[in-house]
Amino acid sequence: MYLEKIIETKKLEIAAAKERLSMNMLVEMAENLPPVRSMLSALSSGEAIIAEIKRRSPSRGMLAPHVDVEKLASLYEKNGAKAISVLTDKEYFGGSLDDLSTSRKKVNLPVLRKDFIIDPYQIYESRLIGADCILLIADILSEESLSSFLARAAYLGIECLVEVHNRDSLDRALNCGANLIGINNRDLKTFEVDIKTTLELLPLVPKGITIVSESGIRTRKEIEELSKAGVKAFLIGETLMTAPDPGKILRTLLGKKEEDGSH
Numbered sequence: 001m002y003l004e005k006i007i008e009t010k011k012l013e014i015a016a017a018k019e020r021l022s023m024n025m026l027v028e029m030a031e032n033l034p035p036v037r038s039m040l041s042a043l044s045s046g047e048a049i050i051a052e053i054k055r056r057s058p059s060r061g062m063l064a065p066h067v068d069v070e071k072l073a074s075l076y077e078k079n080g081a082k083a084i085s086v087l088t089d090k091e092y093f094g095g096s097l098d099d100l101s102t103s104r105k106k107v108n109l110p111v112l113r114k115d116f117i118i119d120p121y122q123i124y125e126s127r128l129i130g131a132d133c134i135l136l137i138a139d140i141l142s143e144e145s146l147s148s149f150l151a152r153a154a155y156l157g158i159e160c161l162v163e164v165h166n167r168d169s170l171d172r173a174l175n176c177g178a179n180l181i182g183i184n185n186r187d188l189k190t191f192e193v194d195i196k197t198t199l200e201l202l203p204l205v206p207k208g209i210t211i212v213s214e215s216g217i218r219t220r221k222e223i224e225e226l227s228k229a230g231v232k233a234f235l236i237g238e239t240l241m242t243a244p245d246p247g248k249i250l251r252t253l254l255g256k257k258e259e260d261g262s263h
Contacts, residue, residue: 002058003188007140009091010116023121030124030156036132037110039083039159040180043210043233047223048082050112050212051250052237053103055087055094059191063241065094072246073103079247080254083133085112085235097129104130112161116140123152133159133180138169139188147176161212170201179209182235186215195222202229220255 042048053072056062073084086103087095095115104111113131117123118140126134136149146162153160162178164170165188173181183198193216205211213226214235223234236253243249 002191003140006058006089006092006116007118010089010118013091014119014121017125018121023124026121026124026128030127033127036127036157036159037108039110039112039133039161040210042082042110043180043212045082046232047227047254048233049080049250049253050083050085050233050235051076051081051240051246052085052114052235053087053095053099054085054114054237054241056092057238058092059186060238062094063238067241069099069102070106073106075247076240076250077107077109079250080256081109081250082233083110083112085114085135085237087237088113088115088129097125100131101129104132110159117149118145120149120152123149123156123158127156127158131158133161135163135182136160137163137188138173139163139165143172143175146172146178150176150178163214164201165197167201167204170204174206174209180212181205181209182212182214184214185217195226198226198231199229202231217253220253223253223255 053069054063055065076084084103086100087093088097088100089095100113110132112133113126114135117134117136150160161180161182162173163182163184164173165184183201185195185197186193195216198213210232212233212235213231217234217236218239240246240249
């Protein structure tokens with residue numbers, strides 16, 4: 001199982017990180033930082049795109065290994081993204097903590113840390129590197145861990161995007177009080193993608209919870225269809241990362257006329 005392999009690698013990485021910087025030191029450093037930018041507020045207008053910086057993926061291989069993170073983050077902001085998502089996993093996605101810090105300094109948008117968060121250490125680490133929001137994957141966390149991570153993040157002032165991809169993980173996210181839920185259209189076990197996943201789970205979500213549709217969104221038509229069904233926001237990575245002109249694609253996805261955008 002690919003996911004299990006990733007988690008095993010992640011445990012080793014966290015153990016190594018704790019050797020370099022102890023949990024106590026990290027907690028101390030992360031406690032008195034400036035306030036974060038609110039992801040929830042940024043997504044409140046509807047049809048908001050969280051544009052992702054992702055060098056590679058286990059399912060697609062290399063996407064853009066030599067991407068200029070500063071330049072791409074600025075390009076996303078300039079062309080209408082409401083937030084930035086940064087893959088910080090090194091082993092499988094080619095990302096780094098620096099990619100997130102660099103993006104955060106370059107833009108005025110909230111920045112999401114997308115990684116496999118399985119230890120409280122990573123929540124403090126996220127705060128320290130400048131993440132405004134972190135991804136919590138319901139499928140890899142027990143309900144108890146998910147609940148405790150949400151509380152710890154809230155204490156540090158960080159928002160959480162809780163990712164689900166079936167009825168079971170959605171129920172657990174709702175039980176834990178998640179108010180920002182990402183429905184992943186990619187099956188974590190098979191890597192197959194189908195936006196019907198969002199459309200099927202959407203009616204089960206109570207009003208007042210912000211829904212982000214993640215993965216496999218490639219066209220303006222899909223955004224319109226999901227938006228009509230009640231989806232507020234869209235996390236888009238590979239479509240932008242593999243485009244010759246990501247700014248132009250972003251404007252197209254947002255339904256902006258060519259003259260609205262700038263290169």
